[in-house]
Amino acid sequence: MSNLVLKASNLSKAHRNGKVESWVLRGVNLEVKEGEVLAIMGPSGCGKTTLLNLLGGLDRPTWGEIWVDNRSLMSMSDGELTRLRLTEIGFVFQAYNLIPTLTALENVEFPLSLLSVSKHERYERASWLLGLVGLTGKEGRLPAELSGGEQQRVAIARALANNPRLILADEPTGSLDSSNSTQIMKILLNLNEELGQTLIVVTHDSSVAGSATRIIRMVDGCIAKEHPESIGKDMFVCEQVDSQTGSQQGVADPEDTAIDLPSLRVWLQVRNQRIRDVDSIVRCLSSRYCPRYDDSLRLSTES
C-alpha cells in the first residue's frame, strides 16, 4: 500500500447543460503503483480526458475520492490543488500547450520559477532536461519556431521540471506522425525507467498502449475489465453474460437503474455489440460479471 501513488474510488463526474445532466464518468475505481506505466484506452468520448483531469487535480469530481500520495484531493482548497499540481504532477497535453511567448528554455523554467528556484539552478535544470529530451541547441527558440515533435519534447521537459511523482499524458502522440510519436513514447518510457516516475498515458493508439505495463480500457465512463490479456475480449463480457442470463425475464427493471437509456444505446453502439434491445442490456447490468454492474447499483443508491 505504501507505494501506491494514486488511488481513486467511485469517481463520477456529471456535466450539467441546462436541465440535462450527462454522466461522463460513472464510478471509476483505480489504483496506480509507483513506477507503473498505465495506459488508458477507449473510444473518444468515453471520459478518458475527464478522468485524467480529475486525477491531476485540474477538475473536481461530482462525487468520489482521489488520493495522490495518500493525500485526499477532495479536502484540498484550490490553492492547495495548484500547489499539488506544481510539485507532484506533470502534465503533457495533446496540443503541446506551451506558453507561446516564452522560449523553449523559459517554458521549462516556468514551473521552477513558481517554486522560487534560484536563477542559476533554474537554468541548469532546464537545460539539462532539454538535453534529456534531445533539444540541446534549441533552447532559445519560441514554440512557433519548433516542430510538433520538438514542442512535445519541450512539454515533456516542462512536465519533468519539478521532478513530479506522477506524469499525466493526455494523448501525447495524438497530433504527431508515427515516427515522431514512437520517439515521444520512447522518451516518456525511458524517463519512466531512469527517473522512476509513474506515468499515466491516455491514448487510442494500441502501439502506444503496447509499451505500458498495464492497460485499462474505458467504455462510456467506466472501466471495463482490467486484465492485460483480455484486451479485445472484454468487449464480449457483457454479451456472454447476457447470453447466459438471456432466458431469464425481468431480472432488472429499467426504472431501478439510474443510468439513462439513451446513453445505454450509445454504449451499445460504441461496443458494436449484437444486442439491440435495451432491455437485454439492463439485464446485463444486473449481472455481477459486468463491469457496469457496480456502477448501476451505486448510481441508483446515491442519486
Next chain:
Amino acid sequence: MATRFSPLFESRTQVRSASHVGLGCADTLGSFELSVRSTASSYVLAFALGQRSHFSLPREFWMAVRNLKRRRTRSALTISGIAVGVTLIVALASISETLNSAVEAASSRLTAQQAAGVAEVSRSVNMFLAGVCGVAFLIAGLGIMNTMLISVAERKREIGIMKAVGAGKRRIMQVFMLEAVVLGVVAGATGCILGFGLTKAVGVILAVSRNAELSIDVSFRSLTVAFLVALVSAILWGAYPSWRASCLKPVEALRNE
C-alpha cells in the same frame, strides 16, 4: 547650555514621536491589508507593494512585452488612445499654469475688482481643463480595460496552461497586471513627449499669430501628473480583467480553443 540643547532635545522627541506615528500607520495598514486579503483588491495591493512575491521581473516583463508585440495593432491603438489623453493633459496643464502665472503677475497692476474678475475667469478655465483631463483619464482607462479583456479572452488557453503547470491566482494576476502597467508606461511616456511638442507648437503659433513674445513652459509637474494618470489608470482599469483571468477554472480555460 541647557537653553542651547533644549531645541535639539525637542526635535529628537519630535522625530521619535513621528516614527511612532509611522509605526502606528504601518500597523493599521497591515490590519487593513489582512481584512481585505481574501478580496480582489488585495491582489492589487499585493501587486502594488510587491510583497511576498518571488517573481523575477525581467522574465515576466519580457513576456508582457512579447505579448504586446504579438498583438501589435491593438496595442498600438490602445497606446495611441492613452497617449492622446496624456498629450491633452500635458498641453492643457501647461497652458493653464502659464495662464495662472500670467494672471498672478498681472494682478498687482489691476484694481481689486478687475483682479477678482480675472481670477474668476482663470478658475473656470482651470475647471474646464480639469474636466478635459478627467474625460481623457476615463477614455484611456476604458481603452486599457477593453484591450485587456480581449487579451484575457484570447489567452484563456494560455491561462489554463499556466494553471495546469501550477501557477496560482496571484501569479496569473501579476502576468496581466504587468502587461497593463507596460501599456500605461509606454503610453504615458509617448504622451509626455507628444504633449511637450504640442505645447511648444501652440506657444510658437500663438507667438507668431499675435506677433508677441510668448513662451509656454512645460513644467515637470504637469509631465509627472500626466504620466501618473496614465500609469494609475492602467493599474486601476487593468485590475478587473486581470482578476477575471486569475479566476478562470483550469479545465474551462484549457478547453478553450
